[in-house]
Amino acid sequence: DGGITQSPKYLFRKEGQNVTLSCEQNLNHDAMYWYRQDPGQGLRLIYYSQIVNDFQKGDIAEGYSVSREKKESFPLTVTSAQKNPTAFYLCASSIDLSTGFSGEQYFGPGTRLTVT
Amino acid sequence: GESVGLHLPTLSVQEGDNSIINCAYSNSASDYFIWYKQESGKGPQFIIDIRSNMDKRQGQRVTVLLNKTVKHLSLQIAATQPGDSAVYFCAESSSYQKVTFGIGTKLQVIP
Numbered sequence: 639d640g641g642i643t644q645s646p647k648y649l650f651r652k653e654g655q656n657v658t659l660s661c662e663q664n665l666n667h668d669a670m671y672w673y674r675q676d677p678g679q680g681l682r683l684i685y686y687s688q689i690v691n692d693f694q695k696g697d698i699a700e701g702y703s704v705s706r707e708k709k710e711s712f713p714l715t716v717t718s719a720q721k722n723p724t725a726f727y728l729c730a731s732s733i734d735l736s737t738g739f740s741g742e743q744y745f746g747p748g749t750r751l752t753v754t
Numbered sequence: 755g756e757s758v759g760l761h762l763p764t765l766s767v768q769e770g771d772n773s774i775i776n777c778a779y780s781n782s783a784s785d786y787f788i789w790y791k792q793e794s795g796k797g798p799q800f801i802i803d804i805r806s807n808m809d810k811r812q813g814q815r816v817t818v819l820l821n822k823t824v825k826h827l828s829l830q831i832a833a834t835q836p837g838d839s840a841v842y843f844c845a846e847s848s849s850y851q852k853v854t855f856g857i858g859t860k861l862q863v864i865p
Contacts, residue, residue: 642797678762680843680855681798696852728797739847741788745797 641665644729644746651723651753659714659749661729669738670712674698675726675748684727687712688735716751723753762841764860773831775859777844782825784846788853789818789829792841801829801842831861839863 642663651657663670669688673681683696687706701720706712712731716723729746732738767773779787785806790798804811804818804827811818817830827844841858 678857680845680857682855683852730797739851739853741786741800741803741845741847741853743800743853745799747796 642746663731667731671730673728762860766862775829777827783848788845790843
């Protein structure tokens with residue numbers, strides 16, 4: 639059963655702590671993406687990766703970091719430098735970057751991060 | 755469910771009626787448009803897309819209309835069902851570059 643998974647579904651952290659959100663896909667997709675979703679706003683792109691060991695900043699990369707050591711995995715670290723980290727985080731994947739940017743992205747179920 | 759539905763425009767529709775969800779876009783250079791559906795607690799799902807050389811495209815129970823003159827996009831859902839209750843996002847891109855998502859509209863289906 640192919641898909642994209644994110645864990646955990648809910649995550650709570652104290653201010654000043656770094657936290658890493660997991661994203662795994664078994665769809666054999668080359669491209670992966672991280673989005674942030676806030677109430678009253680659309681999805682905003684944090685980082686994306688077209689291939690293993692390569693990734694690009696999106697619109698709101700400040701305070702975040704990623705790695706792409708394996709094709710299946712694209713973890714996102716929310717650092718203490720992120721001013722307003724509480725949000726719903728969505729990971730997505732696509733066959734390649736062009737299909738992803740033409741809309742054919744498969745999304746995970748999301749992780750709700752709350753920082754207090 | 756998730757709080758992504760807070761502060762969103764909301765459309766309430768009686769079960770069996772048709773729904774029309776509207777979206778205005780700002781970039782006149784956008785040439786590709788997509789509608790996504792996001793159910794509570796889940797990630798968005800692709801519904802239908804349309805290129806700028808088309809005015810209308812139909813899928814199963816859904817129709818997307820594009821009016822480039824006024825930069826307006828709409829999603830029509832025929833015979834709305836309870837399972838259609840979700841947040842619907844329009845998205846736009848230019849030359850298949852990065853997709854920009856709208857804020858979404860919450861559709862509530864009244865049984």
